Amino acid sequence: MQSIDGLLQEAYDLVGQRLPKETFRDAEHPNNRLLIGVTCLRVGAVNVAYRLFESIAQEGPKENANHHFAYVRSLVEMAEIDAENERYSQAAEHMATALAEYPESMGYMMSRVHLEVYLTYYQYQAGRKDEALSGIAALCAREEQAFREMELRDAKALVGPGLCYALHQWALFYAMEGDWDRAYEKAKSMIPYATSVDEAGVEQAERLHREGNGEAAMNRLIEAVRYRDGE
DSSP states (O other): OOOHHHHHHHHHHHHGGGSOHHHHHTTTSHHHHHHHHHHHHHTTOHHHHHHHHHHHHTTOOOSSHHHHHHHHHHHHHHHHHHHHTTOHHHHHHHHHHHHHTOOGGGTTTSOHHHHHHHHHHHHHHTTOHHHHHHHHHHHHHHHHHHHHTSOHHHHHHHTHHHHHHHHHHHHHHHHHTTOHHHHHHHHHTTGGGOSEEOHHHHHHHHHHHHTTOHHHHHHHHHHHEEOSTTO
């Protein structure tokens, strides 16, 4: 197994010119290793990045809040790389650990709801479909309750994006099974929570659905619903 010094030298050869030298000198600090790993990712050095994240994850949870963020973020990065390489069981394991250690103070940096949605997707792709579907259902029920407990404007800004993202993924699970009617109905359930809706697009989706074209209907409906910036 490669030593941490050897790994850092390999990373320095790849991205040393992109970061302050102090970042490498103080690489025993997990936040610096996280920064080096993220920088390696940006230049396509995925294997080196993964091993850097792994070195942080292996140290376990931290008492220091900043160091703990590096620990959780490293698990998330590992999960995403695992999933990109179709190692879905491993991705689910890493994401589940990240969520178990996720402090609410990190919400402004990483959306817990989005990470929970990723977990259900990894579970689904790993063959744990019942677990994924029950997980996404529970997640949506929780967020719908949170939405109802807030003023509408605040709810659409604060809860709506994550809730719509989860409902969107739920619809995609049905689509992956070829159940376009249920996929369409689930996608339609995003409308009350969305920041804006293209009513003409919704009407086109309804027409397509009535005509029996479920796949096109769902896709058109999703295009008509905006639930976060740029979507």
